[in-house]
Amino acid sequence: MDLGEGLRKAIARLTNATIIDAKTIKExxxxxxxxxxxxxxxxxxxxxxxxxxxxxxxxxxxxxxxSPKDYITNMVYEGLVSLVGSSYTPEIKRQRxxxxxxxxxxxxxxxxKLAKFYQDRGLSAALICCDVSRPAAYTQLETLAKAAxxxxxxxKGESDPAKIVRQANERFKDKQVIIxxxxxxxxxxxxxxxxxxxxxxxxxxxxxxxxxxxxxxQIAGRQATEFNKVTPISGVVVTKMDGSGKGGGALSxxxxxxxxxxxxxxxxxxxxxxxxDSKKFIGGLLGIPDIGTLLEKVQExxxxxxxxxxxxxxxxxxxxxxxxxxKAMGKMxxxxxxxxxxxxxDIPKEVMEQGEEKLNRYKVIIASMTAxxxxxxxxxxxxxxxxxxxxxxxxxxxxxxxxxxEFNKMKKTFDMLKNDxxxxxxxxxxx
Ligand SMILES: Nc1nc2c(ncn2[C@@H]2O[C@H](COP(=O)(O)OP(=O)(O)OP(=O)(O)O)[C@@H](O)[C@H]2O)c(=O)[nH]1
Ligand SMILES: [Mg+2]
Numbered sequence: 001m002d003l004g005e006g007l008r009k010a011i012a013r014l015t016n017a018t019i020i021d022a023k024t025i026k027e028x029x030x031x032x033x034x035x036x037x038x039x040x041x042x043x044x045x046x047x048x049x050x051x052x053x054x055x056x057x058x059x060x061x062x063x064x065x066x067s068p069k070d071y072i073t074n075m076v077y078e079g080l081v082s083l084v085g086s087s088y089t090p091e092i093k094r095q096r097x098x099x100x101x102x103x104x105x106x107x108x109x110x111x112x113k114l115a116k117f118y119q120d121r122g123l124s125a126a127l128i129c130c131d132v133s134r135p136a137a138y139t140q141l142e143t144l145a146k147a148a149x150x151x152x153x154x155x156k157g158e159s160d161p162a163k164i165v166r167q168a169n170e171r172f173k174d175k176q177v178i179i180x181x182x183x184x185x186x187x188x189x190x191x192x193x194x195x196x197x198x199x200x201x202x203x204x205x206x207x208x209x210x211x212x213x214x215x216x217x218q219i220a221g222r223q224a225t226e227f228n229k230v231t232p233i234s235g236v237v238v239t240k241m242d243g244s245g246k247g248g249g250a251l252s253x254x255x256x257x258x259x260x261x262x263x264x265x266x267x268x269x270x271x272x273x274x275x276x277d278s279k280k281f282i283g284g285l286l287g288i289p290d291i292g293t294l295l296e297k298v299q300e301x302x303x304x305x306x307x308x309x310x311x312x313x314x315x316x317x318x319x320x321x322x323x324x325x326x327k328a329m330g331k332m333x334x335x336x337x338x339x340x341x342x343x344x345x346d347i348p349k350e351v352m353e354q355g356e357e358k359l360n361r362y363k364v365i366i367a368s369m370t371a372x373x374x375x376x377x378x379x380x381x382x383x384x385x386x387x388x389x390x391x392x393x394x395x396x397x398x399x400x401x402x403x404x405x406e407f408n409k410m411k412k413t414f415d416m417l418k419n420d421x422x423x424x425x426x427x428x429x430x431x
Contacts, residue, residue: 004285006035011073011286020068022058028072029054041083042221049079073286080282087277088235088262092121094176098203099237100196100227101211103184106239106265108137110211111181112144113265113273119150123176128168129154130161130199133183133191141181148270151175161195165202180205188226200231208233209262213240224259239265242272317411319374323366326359361395362403368392377411380404 010031017024029050036046053075062071097114099107108131115125127145129152131137138154145152153168165180172178180203185192200208208231212220220236227233241264261276366374368389373379380386383397386404390397 003035003039004287006038007032007076007285008287010035011069011076014069014072020072025054025057025072028057032076040219045083049083053079077282077286077288080285081278084278084281085260087279088260088275090117090121090262090275092118092123094123095178095206096203097177097179097207097209098182098200098205098231099180099209099211100182100231100233101184102188102223103186105184105211105213105216106237107131107184107211108141108144108181109268110237110239110263110265110273111141111179112148112150113270114263115145115150115177115179116148116270117263117273118177119148124151124174125177125179126151126153126168126172126175128152128165128172128178128180128203130164130180130195130203131183132159132161132164132195133185137181137183144270160198162198162202165199169202188223188230193230196227196230205231207235209235209237210259211237211239214238214264215240228259233259235259235262237261237263237265238276242266317414318377319366319369319407320371322407322410323363323374326363326366329359361399364393365389365395365400365403377404377407 010028013031014020014024014028032053033046033050036049037043053072056075057072062068099111101107111127115127119125125148127141127150129138129141131141135157138156141154142152151172153164153171155164155167158164161182168178168180180199182199183192183195208227210224210227210233212223216223220238224233224236236259238261263273264276264281266272266274373385373389380400386397386400390400393400
């Protein structure tokens with residue numbers, strides 16, 4: 001069971017309890033302890049944390065109008081937020097970042113994501129490949145650099161990373177953010193230590209950053225301690241937060257490393273990186289919806305998709321605008337992230353995958369429609385059109401029918417929302 005799931009289960013028990021007395025609270029904190037421990041959070045931290053919750057929950061009663069469950073949930077929320085530490089506001093200034101981490105933790109991907117992140121914020125960025133142990137590393141980073149539209153330097157076949165850094169330093173004198181990617185290894189062995197020491201000496205980073213994958217748990221803490229001995233670590237990036245629900249990696253890494261989490265990786269795409277926001281992170285684990293971020297993402301995606309006014313207008317929904325919005329939605333990242341922001345973190349993986357598949361199917365079906373059909377969904381009542389579209393899109397007539405039916409349902413919902421004043425008030429940007 002992952003950390004978020006465990007926490008939500010523990011909280012759910014409070015909902016089911018008819019009265020919240022000392023016994024319920026004891027049981028609840030026991031459950032919390034179990035979950036946190038099994039997510040590799042340090043024992044001392046866990047005991048301290050749950051002790052506080054128990055003491056506070058027993059001593060203070062909720063203010064009028066607040067249910068005991070909400071009150072305790074909030075207590076847990078506040079407590080966990082302070083446990084994972086502060087949120088990070090990236091410094092938009094000249095800096096040199098050295099990325100380190102074990103094999104497959106996401107260093108190379110993170111290097112490119114970070115370069116793009118800073119370049120998008122107006123700084124010139126460059127990437128250096130100092131992974132001299134894996135031959136394919138050079139091409140991997142070069143390709144990513146191209147996709148991110150940032151500068152790249154490496155020397156194919158060179159085994160001395162210090163030499164690479166020296167030449168890169170020359171070349172990137174005028175770049176503002178320089179990020180150095182290093183080799184990964186199963187363990188921090190002598191060879192890797194030597195490599196990192198050499199790179200560190202030549203590169204002289206402002207920040208040594210440890211990249212850990214969210215699924216490694218408490219090892220993250222140990223890794224941090226080890227790496228810290230070789231080159232000082234001043235921050236942690238936790239990758240693959242989308243894949244593993246465990247998240248304990250973030251808790252343990254920042255605590256054991258005594259270094260804050262700076263960024264989290266939330267997917268394989270270049271823009272799947274976010275500055276660490278402890279409130280959002282804990283809110284996500286507890287299943288507290290994050291409507292603010294969702295709306296932000298929607299707006300970002302709509303902007304990025306370059307929708308025309310007609311396409312962005314959901315009031316006049318047709319297949320044309322539906323298609324444009326499906327495409328925009330694709331830019332928001334995996335459905336899982338979208339639902340996560342709504343606080344719906346427990347949707348089974350299969351359901352999520354089916355949803356993803358369906359949206360992709362919808363896209364190919366609409367792509368096979370004529371311009372006329374996209375404007376006027378009534379035309380889709382004709383079976384000859386349905387069968388032509390099915391053929392053209394490599395789907396079945398049943399698929400096409402199903403999409404038309406669901407589209408009509410959606411249209412009805414939108415019409416209803418359009419007339420709902422509350423909705424308009426809450427989501428003015430959407431309407
Ligand atoms: N889902 C998801 N996948 C990620 C994330 N970050 C990296 N990956 C994937 O993890 C795999 C390994 O990533 P790399 O960036 O190559 O990791 P690395 O640490 O450079 O690996 P080595 O150089 O071999 O040690 C790739 O398939 C990435 O696409 C993330 O935040 N989410
Ligand atoms: Mg790599």
